[in-house]
Amino acid sequence: MLRRIGNPDVAKALANIVWLGLERLTQIVVAIAISGLLARYFGPDAFGKWQYANTLLLVLSPITWVCGAEILVPTIVDRASTGLGSVLGSAFVLRMAVSALALAATWGWIAFGHLDPLVGAMLAGLAVTMLFREPLVGVINAWLQSMTYSKPQLATSMVTAIVKALLVYALVRAGAGFASFGWLWALEAAAIGGVLVLYYMRRHGGTLGWHFDGRLFRRFASAGTVFWVGLICMYLFLKLDRLMLERYISFADLGRYSAAQQLNENWITLALMLAQTIAPAFVYRVQDAALLRRNIVRLVAMTAALMIGGAIVLDLLAGFIITRVFGPDYAGAIDIFRWAVWLSVPAGIEAIGNLVVLKYQAKFVLLAKWLLALAVAFVVDWIAIPRLGGHGALIGLAAGYLAAASVNLYYIRFRLRA
Structure with missing residues (x-):
């Protein structure tokens, strides 16, 4: 064991995992702190509109994830010594073009008055993050991942998250307009992108050295399309509850529901962190089918127990948690939160099963899974939300997670059959 830890590659991977854990925990703490500040400052109605604007952003953002890490990272590894500039440059042009189109479409949607005015004003600033997250941060982060060295990106994200929290506090104390807070998220994304560009240039003799390659551009535009659409479906499923609730309940009630769900989603993130941490050793590097089956069973049992x-x-x-974080005006979120936390059980089991799908790059299984989960959740929401409100939305999420986990189970039995 000591010899393995002494191996430079293993030591680098362990350090990367530690930094990933620190960054995730920092983001969770900062997100909860910011949500508590804004919930008390906005009040339930405006906070509901803020959460709805964020939901729309999280549904739109996956559109910019064209040419994902599963395509970009292996290409960088293959061309690290000869064609790195053309790989990163072509990926940047593709992602920037898609992001600019997505931002223009979002602003056009807002301008035509299809949203509540305050929701639109909040989304206008939030949407600018799309110009920086994937074109700059995503591309350079793929380069860092290819070296198993994500520390620069993770450290930058932690620092900017803390600075953002301080700026949110300052704006709250200054009595700033509600719509102005969205631009802080855009400023954060721009700062992370700028720091990473400077770091990359420092590592490459002070120049960026990116250039456009038409063949690579076309390859990136077509490769990974199935994974891309699958991820879009996944994020639409995760935010479908709030998209459909907005039609049936007030923004104040949506704010209370979103407050409970935001805490719950941070809790569920722990399941995803667990899966990311253990995947290389217990799933990705295991070739024997029988051993892999045993590992999956043990991991599912451990995750379910946790x-x-x-x-x-x-x-x-x-x-105690809801009233301390969000204040007494959000007491209506307590019962939603009590039920929502149990979604972590099917979500965690699904995350473990998904590791096998990713190990074998089963892109059509991934797409089919999230299409099914989205369809099941939509039908359940359509029936349950008008009758049960927020509790109906939780039933829709639970049904979707169970559908996704069932597809994982079927694929595991098929792929790892004796």
Whole structure:
């Protein structure tokens, strides 16, 4: 074991995992702190509009994820010594073009008055993040991933997240307009992108050295399309509850529901962190089918036990957590939160099963899974939300997660059959 840890590649991977964990925990703490500040400052109605604007952004953002890491990182590794500039330059042009079109379409949608005025004003600033997240941050982060060295990006994200929290506090104390907060998210994305560009240039003799290659551009535009559409479906599924609730409940009630779900989503993120941490050693590097099956069973059992234990604690502390983070005006979110935390169990099990799908690059399984989850959630939401409100939306999410986990189980049994 000591010899393995002494191996430079293993040591580098372990350091990367530590930085990833620190960055995720920092983001979770900062997100909760910012949400608590804004919830108290905005009040339930405006906070509901803020959360709805963020939901729309998170549904639109996956459009910019064309040429994902599963395509870009291996290409960088193959051309690291000869064609790195053309790889990064071509990926940047493709992602910037798609992001600019997505931003223009979003601003056009806002300008034509299809959204509540305050929601539109908030989204106008938030949407600018699309110009920086994938074209700059995403491309340079893929280069860092190819070296198993994400520390620069993760450290920058932690620092800018803390600075953003301080700026949010300053704007709250200054009594700033509600719409102005969206531009802080755009400023954060631009700062991260700028720092990473400077870091890349420092590592390459002070120049960027990116250039456009038409063949690579066309390859990137077509490769990974199935994964891309699958991810779009996944994020639409994750935010479908708030998109459909907006039609049936007030923004104040949506704000209370979103407050509960934001805390719950940070809790579910732990399941994804767990999956990302253990995947290389227990799934990706295991070639024997029988051993892989045993590992998956053990990982599912461990994840289920962790999620159930955590859900019990959060259920018991729901009232204390909601009132301390968001204030007494959000007492209506307590019951939603108590039920929502149990979604972590199917979400965690799905995340473990998804590792096998990713290991074998089963892109059509991924697409089919999230299409099914989206369809199931939509049907359940359509029936349950008008009758049960927020609780109906939780039932829709649970049904979607179970559908996705069922597809994972079927694929695992098919792929790892004896």
